[in-house]
Amino acid sequence: MTPTREVFFNIRHVWVMYALFAVTLAIFSYGFCRHWQRWSRGLPASRTDRPWQRLQGLLRQTAAHDRLLKRYRAAGFFHLLFFWGMVILTAGTTVVFIHNDLGIHIMQGAFYLYFQSLTLNIFGALFIVALLAALVQRYVARPSRLKPDHWQDGLILILLLTILLTGFILQGARIQLTRDPWGAWSPVGNVAGSLLARLFGVDGLRQLHLFTWWFHMALVFGFIAWIPYSKLMHLLTAPANIYLRDLEPRGALPLLDIEKTEALGISRLEQFSWKDLFDLDACTECGRCEVNCPANISNKPLSPKWLILDLQKASRAEHAAAPTPPPNPEEPSPLVGPVIREETLWSCTTCRACMEQCPVMIEQVPKIVQMRRHLVMERAEFPDDLQGVIRSLEARGHPYPGSSASRSDWHKDLDVHVLSDKPGQSFDVLLWVGCAGAMNDRSKSVTRAVAQLLQAAGVRFAILSREEKCTGDPARRIGHEFLFQQLAQENIATFDRYGVKKILTSCPHCFNTLRNEYPQLGGNYQVIHHSEFLQELVASGRLRPEATALGKVVFHDPCYLGRYNQVYGAPRQLLDSVPNSQRAEVPNWSARNALCCGGGGGFSFMEEKTGTRMSHNRSRQLVSTGADTVAVGCPFCMTMLEDGVKTVSPEGQTPRVLDIAEVLAQAIMQNPAQEPGR
Amino acid sequence: MLHLVVCLKQILDPEIPPADFKLDPSAQRAAPTASLVASIFDENALEIALQLREKVGDARITAISLGPPSAVDVLRKALSMRADDAILIREEDFPGIDAHGCARVLAAAIRKLPPADLILCGRETGDWHGGLVAAFLAAEFDRPYTNFVAGITKEGDHFHLRRQTEDGWEIVRSAAPAVITVTNDDHNLPRIPKVKDNMMAFRKQIPAWTASDLGLVPASVAGPNSKLEQSRLYVPVVDRKCEIITGDNAEAKARQLVERLAALQVI
Numbered sequence: 001m002t003p004t005r006e007v008f009f010n011i012r013h014v015w016v017m018y019a020l021f022a023v024t025l026a027i028f029s030y031g032f033c034r035h036w037q038r039w040s041r042g043l044p045a046s047r048t049d050r051p052w053q054r055l056q057g058l059l060r061q062t063a064a065h066d067r068l069l070k071r072y073r074a075a076g077f078f079h080l081l082f083f084w085g086m087v088i089l090t091a092g093t094t095v096v097f098i099h100n101d102l103g104i105h106i107m108q109g110a111f112y113l114y115f116q117s118l119t120l121n122i123f124g125a126l127f128i129v130a131l132l133a134a135l136v137q138r139y140v141a142r143p144s145r146l147k148p149d150h151w152q153d154g155l156i157l158i159l160l161l162t163i164l165l166t167g168f169i170l171q172g173a174r175i176q177l178t179r180d181p182w183g184a185w186s187p188v189g190n191v192a193g194s195l196l197a198r199l200f201g202v203d204g205l206r207q208l209h210l211f212t213w214w215f216h217m218a219l220v221f222g223f224i225a226w227i228p229y230s231k232l233m234h235l236l237t238a239p240a241n242i243y244l245r246d247l248e249p250r251g252a253l254p255l256l257d258i259e260k261t262e263a264l265g266i267s268r269l270e271q272f273s274w275k276d277l278f279d280l281d282a283c284t285e286c287g288r289c290e291v292n293c294p295a296n297i298s299n300k301p302l303s304p305k306w307l308i309l310d311l312q313k314a315s316r317a318e319h320a321a322a323p324t325p326p327p328n329p330e331e332p333s334p335l336v337g338p339v340i341r342e343e344t345l346w347s348c349t350t351c352r353a354c355m356e357q358c359p360v361m362i363e364q365v366p367k368i369v370q371m372r373r374h375l376v377m378e379r380a381e382f383p384d385d386l387q388g389v390i391r392s393l394e395a396r397g398h399p400y401p402g403s404s405a406s407r408s409d410w411h412k413d414l415d416v417h418v419l420s421d422k423p424g425q426s427f428d429v430l431l432w433v434g435c436a437g438a439m440n441d442r443s444k445s446v447t448r449a450v451a452q453l454l455q456a457a458g459v460r461f462a463i464l465s466r467e468e469k470c471t472g473d474p475a476r477r478i479g480h481e482f483l484f485q486q487l488a489q490e491n492i493a494t495f496d497r498y499g500v501k502k503i504l505t506s507c508p509h510c511f512n513t514l515r516n517e518y519p520q521l522g523g524n525y526q527v528i529h530h531s532e533f534l535q536e537l538v539a540s541g542r543l544r545p546e547a548t549a550l551g552k553v554v555f556h557d558p559c560y561l562g563r564y565n566q567v568y569g570a571p572r573q574l575l576d577s578v579p580n581s582q583r584a585e586v587p588n589w590s591a592r593n594a595l596c597c598g599g600g601g602g603f604s605f606m607e608e609k610t611g612t613r614m615s616h617n618r619s620r621q622l623v624s625t626g627a628d629t630v631a632v633g634c635p636f637c638m639t640m641l642e643d644g645v646k647t648v649s650p651e652g653q654t655p656r657v658l659d660i661a662e663v664l665a666q667a668i669m670q671n672p673a674q675e676p677g678r
Numbered sequence: 679m680l681h682l683v684v685c686l687k688q689i690l691d692p693e694i695p696p697a698d699f700k701l702d703p704s705a706q707r708a709a710p711t712a713s714l715v716a717s718i719f720d721e722n723a724l725e726i727a728l729q730l731r732e733k734v735g736d737a738r739i740t741a742i743s744l745g746p747p748s749a750v751d752v753l754r755k756a757l758s759m760r761a762d763d764a765i766l767i768r769e770e771d772f773p774g775i776d777a778h779g780c781a782r783v784l785a786a787a788i789r790k791l792p793p794a795d796l797i798l799c800g801r802e803t804g805d806w807h808g809g810l811v812a813a814f815l816a817a818e819f820d821r822p823y824t825n826f827v828a829g830i831t832k833e834g835d836h837f838h839l840r841r842q843t844e845d846g847w848e849i850v851r852s853a854a855p856a857v858i859t860v861t862n863d864d865h866n867l868p869r870i871p872k873v874k875d876n877m878m879a880f881r882k883q884i885p886a887w888t889a890s891d892l893g894l895v896p897a898s899v900a901g902p903n904s905k906l907e908q909s910r911l912y913v914p915v916v917d918r919k920c921e922i923i924t925g926d927n928a929e930a931k932a933r934q935l936v937e938r939l940a941a942l943q944v945i
Binding site: 258259264376377378379380387390391395396397401402403404405406408409412466480481482 | 695698871876
């Protein structure tokens with residue numbers, strides 16, 4: 001006899017189920033089409049190229065929960081059970097459909113025993129474990145990221161739990177009533193069946209089976225119909241959103257065609273791309289974005305989660321009120337101000353922590369910057385502190401209003417190749433100094449350390465000195481795309497004039513913009529951060545560090561080096577190359593999980609007016625490692641953390657903050673007179 | 679409709695790092711080592727003209743600059759801040775011009791425009807700090823002249839000018855037409871243009887008027903006719919000497935210090 005089971009055992013009037021399923025599908029489709037209609041209001045975006053790469057990433061994030069497991073081991077593990085439980089049980093139901101309704105008899109033999117019985121039972125049981133864990137997480141552990149609770153959250157868990165329990169009751173009752181010879185292949189159902197048989201007797205069990213069958217069906221259909229109207233929508237949108245993720249370089253903000261675009265920046269929902277609107281419905285409200293957000297941690301009026309949910313709410317409300325988009329673009333913005341407050345937009349450091357944590361790859365930062373573009377370029381409204389910055393960038397090409405420093409100050413007594421002095425002399429790499437590196441006193445010593453190391457290693461490098469202008473990074477992050485493009489084009493013209501091919505820089509902000517954003521404007525160069533460049537010099541033996549009094553050292557990952565460009569190894573290897581060095585990490589808060597120092601996105605030039613100081617929060621983490629030296633790789637981090645560690649360290653135990661280049665210079669040039677930074 | 683004329687000058691960025699400031703080998707002018715910007719008080723003048731237009735509703739603003747071809751940038755900035763028109767007067771037609779000549783050239787240009795109700799200048803330029811042109815201009819037109827104005831309203835036929843003095847404010851009631859110079863305060867910080875206005879400014883034509891357009895013979899207003907002559911331009915060398923006062927205790931050091939200061943005839 002071939003192992004299988006009867007599909008509609010004990011059930012009459014099966015047509016009622018089909019009728020109800022038709023109704024379910026209709027309700028589901030209506031809801032889904034409304035969403036679809038809403039997403040279609042967005043502007044075009046190309047997110048379906050490179051399907052193979054997209055599929056690979058999708059599998060990594062869904063089948064293996066790659067991101068979730070990186071930081072949230074327990075929650076990630078249980079959600080993985082959750083996910084696989086859902087997938088396997090849905091597959092099981094599909095098998096029944098194929099077997100019974102399409103008449104392709106696959107639900108039999110070994111497949112029936114191994115998959116349809118045993119596998120489904122195991123995953124069903126694991127699913128219950130995951131649901132119980134989720135209930136404990138939400139109602140006992142109660143992490144703040146999950147707050148505030150919505151009635152839907154609990155109901156979804158209870159609904160699923162009921163579906164699973166009734167499923168096992170049904171299976172157990174059937175095994176008992178049909179004296180199923182293969183019942184043992186469904187161990188959980190089998191045990192449930194024998195318990196129920198003892199409680200209800202044969203007739204009672206038959207009644208129970210009949211009632212539970214219809215109840216189970218009603219719950220499942222209700223669940224399906226509810227998907228488009230609840231948070232359950234993420235069952236569909238989350239995987240789709242991962243598939244549709246941005247495959248362009250992470251550090252490049254979308255280029256704006258200023259000449260051709262009617263409205264600069266985004267002030268209305270329909271100015272977002274369809275993918276941006278789709279993002280809003282992919283949110284599972286898990287709040288992981290909040291946990292790593294420096295603004296949220298320091299009580300600024302920004303939560304990446306609520307940013308997305310507020311936009312989602314606005315998008316749904318607008319669509320419900322007017323199914324066709326309002327035509328008048330002259331109306332005051334219904335979005336920036338009423339829905340997303342200006343203070344919220346001005347609280348973001350663009351550190352990308354939210355995007356790095358989001359398990360479904362929602363893109364928060366580009367949305368914030370595009371709304372800033374509206375504020376800055378259409379309304380000319382921005383925090384007072386930024387007025388001077390913008391003016392200075394416009395007139396002087398650097399973001400330090402009132403500075404009397406010259407870009408040539410740092411190299412006055414060094415013999416370096418200034419391109420304008422010797423345009424004909426060849427060079428291998430351009431050392432891009434950056435505004436901070438040339439004009440900020442503390443950062444100047446970093447630049448000198450880099451230059452001295454390059455000289456020690458015999459690298460033929462040149463500098464632009466006074467011909468350098470800001471790369472435009474702060475302008476772009478503030479939302480002044482016009483100014484960014486102006487500055488970038490001037491720099492690209494300068495590079496082209498000198499035939500620059502390879503650029504080395506010690507500022508991750510310059511690094512990111514030169515590497516990922518200049519290609520948008522036709523400037524293609526090989527761009528390297530000094531951590532990688534110096535590490536190569538050490539690896540190839542051109543620089544040989546010697547033991548130095550470094551003590552315990554902790555590296556603070558700059559956002560634009562780490563999260564944006566995934567350079568995590570080089571600075572650490574560089575520090576490890578110093579003999580006797582002992583390196584610490586901030587547990588749970590390093591590399592991709594590193595907390596931003598609070599210096600990005602224009603914050604280096606703005607005062608923090610609300611909440612606690614972002615730099616102090618990060619400094620506390622770094623100081624708690626007991627490090628003697630905090631190593632950095634970014635001039636903004638240097639400024640923020642030097643100030644931070646001084647404030648938060650116990651008296652007399654302030655670690656010193658050194659750039660990795662200064663550390664290396666100290667280990668190479670043991671001459672104390674040249675010890676930089678002290 | 680009110681017609682407001684704002685005079686703007688392009689100057690070497692006064693925020694140039696001292697280390698970057700160099701003189702041209704001829705020593706007649708500063709070497710072009712730093713960027714060029716609009717003189718700050720001139721931008722304050724434009725800002726209060728814009729504010730006045732916002733208050734009265736019906737007004738037209740003409741920005742005018744006597745300068746080299748690069749001064750077109752200053753005028754473009756004025757247009758992007760939403761001045762209605764901009765006119766460049768070719769400075770190279772008037773070699774060796776002084777403040778008086780400057781006022782005469784500007785006056786000739788303003789006479790070609792619709793009658794001006796108010797002429798606004800910065801209180802002085804950020805490069806030479808002469809502060810003379812506006813007064814000469816008032817004399818050219820024989821009109822009331824008020825300097826150090828920080829704010830302005832229109833009351834009937836008159837302007838109410840808020841004038842900064844050493845110890846406070848004076849409110850001056852001035853007949854129109856008038857000439858004023860503008861100083862900076864918190865309320866006339868030049869606005870940052872909207873990007874759209876910035877782009878519009880690039881599309882506008884800015885005429886460059888020559889001496890003959892103004893009906894002027896250069897030699898009559900500049901060059902040999904200049905009243906002012908620059909005899910020498912140099913960067914002063916500041917000599918610094920540092921002496922360390924020694925002594926066993928504070929009292930001895932203080933005595934030493936007093937003796938040294940007395941010897942230097944400082945006290």
